[in-house]
Each structure stands twice: as C-alpha cells, then as structure tokens.
Amino acid sequence: MTNNNHHTHHHTHHNTQPPGTPVDPMQRTTLVIGATGKTGRRVVDRLRSAGMDVKEASRSSEVRFDWEQPETWAPAFDGVDAAYITYYPDLALPGAADAVGALVDVALSRGARRLVLLAGRGEEGARKAEVRLQSTDADWTIVRCGFFAQNFSEMFADPISHGIMAMPEGSGADPFLDIDDVADVVLEALQNDDHIGKLYELTGPRTITLDEVATTLGDAIGRPVQYLPISRTEYTDELTQAGIPEASAAHITEVIVDALDGRKAWTTNDVELVLGRRPRDFGVFARDAAASGAWALTV
Secondary structure, eight states, X not given: XXXXXXXXXXXXXXXXXXXXXXXXXXXXXEEEETTTSHHHHHHHHHHHHTTOEEEEEESSSSEEOOTTOGGGHHHHTTXXXXXXXXXXXXXXXTTHHHHHHHHHHHHHHTTOOEEEEEEETTOHHHHHHHHHHHTSSSEEEEEEEOOBGGGTTTTTHHHHHTTEEEEETTOOOBOOBOHHHHHHHHHHHHHOGGGTTEEEEEOOSSOBOHHHHHHHHHXXXXXXXXXXEEOHHHHXXXXXXXXXXXXXXXXXXXXXXXXXXXXTOOOOSHHHHHHXXXXXXXXXXXXXXXXXXXXXXXX
C-alpha cells in the first residue's frame, strides 16, 4: 500500500524554504479537474471552506480543461502544487489509462507532485490508470469508489420522481456510497500528507438490493417508486436522452452492469479509517435528497 520511493522535495512555485522542506499542504494551490462534476464541485466547496487556494478546471470553467484536448492540460497546471484528478466520462473506458498517464507526466513536469485520483471499484480499465499513477514518482493517493447514492438523485432523478427506477437487467445489491463521504476523504487526502502512497476503497455502510433502494426512495419521497429492470439497449437509450454521447452511453451502461453485478456486494471500513466516522447510510441520503427537492415533480 505504501509508496517506497516517496520524495519529500516538492517543486513549488511559492516555496522560499530550503530545498527538501515539504510545503505546508494548506499553502498549496490545488487544481480540481472536473470541477463541475459530481465529486469535483463538492471538493472545490470543501477546499474553499478550508481556506485553501483552488483552481477550478473543466470544459466550461474559466480555466479550460478537456480530456479530449491535451493542449489544455499544461496551462491548467500553471502555479499548481496539487491536483484532484477525475476522468470524464469514466476511468474504465478504453484509452483512459493512457490519458491519465500522460496527464501525470504533464503535472510532474509542471511541479505538481501531490496527486489524488478518483478511481472505480473492481474496474479493470480503472486499475490500469491506477498502476500508471503508482509507477510515477508523484505523491499519490487513490480513492477508489463504488456506485454513488447520488446517481439516484442526480443522474436518474427524473424517472424516479415519476415513480420508476429503471436499471440494466442483472443489476444486483451494492453498498451504495454517499458522494459527500468521497469529498470528505479527498479533502482529507489533499490536506494531510499521511495519505501519500495509500489506496482507499470506499463503500457505504451496508449492502442494499435494488428493491430495497426503490422502497427507501419511495419512503423518502412519499410516493411509491418501482424498480424496473430494463435491457442494456433501453438503458443506453435513456442515457443518450439524458445528453450523454452515444458511444460513451453504451460504455457507461456496461460499466454500471459491471459495477452492479453483485461481485462488489461487500463493504470496506476505509471511510471510517480516513475520517474516523461511519459512512453515511443510504436512508439518510434519501431523506436529505428528498427534503432538498431532488425528486420534486415539476409542473
């Protein structure tokens, strides 16, 4: 788990201390790649609340970053000491590992050594990207995540608000993970060098079937929600209607099928290990999301 070739010298732009002195993490400027994304925007909020300098990068940010346009990468790292890296649309997709490897090279060449990568549980493609990062001399932390509870309140909110929770056939139980726990872990990793060279696998506190998910959502919303297994093709169509490009939608369907095939229906205690508290329960997530209007019916 540990990174044996750990270097203490950080190449930073505003470090006047003698070489070999680590930079106080609170003095770093952190680049958040995917700053408008599910985890990215929560990490940005937490870094700002903690009084840390943040540089937001995405396809729509002032600092433009596009995984499809490598020429946008190096400028994003100007004046940056640390970065939170999220790959779009999914790290398990073909070519993602090569892109992440190339990005890490750019980061290191610009003096950003402290890198935290968002990865997926049990995804072969994502594992390749992890290995690429681990084989560099970056001060890395990998945060491997399962299926987000917030997918139900963000990605699938519209059908659920109308009482239908459609998922690809063959989907099984999962310890659904609250994104707020992910953001708290990422913040802790970016603030505290104890997490260098560590790989954390995050899950929620218990395994839940999709029938239980539908019941829990219905209870929280106050209207019944029906779990509806649909074919992969139908599911891909749903994603494209939600604005995801067709090629990516088919891949994401496969990633979801893979994520929910039941092989990952077990929990870890890594959230507790990092944060000193239990992960948030799915029932708590559902009540909070319902209270905030996630599934409100729009006229």
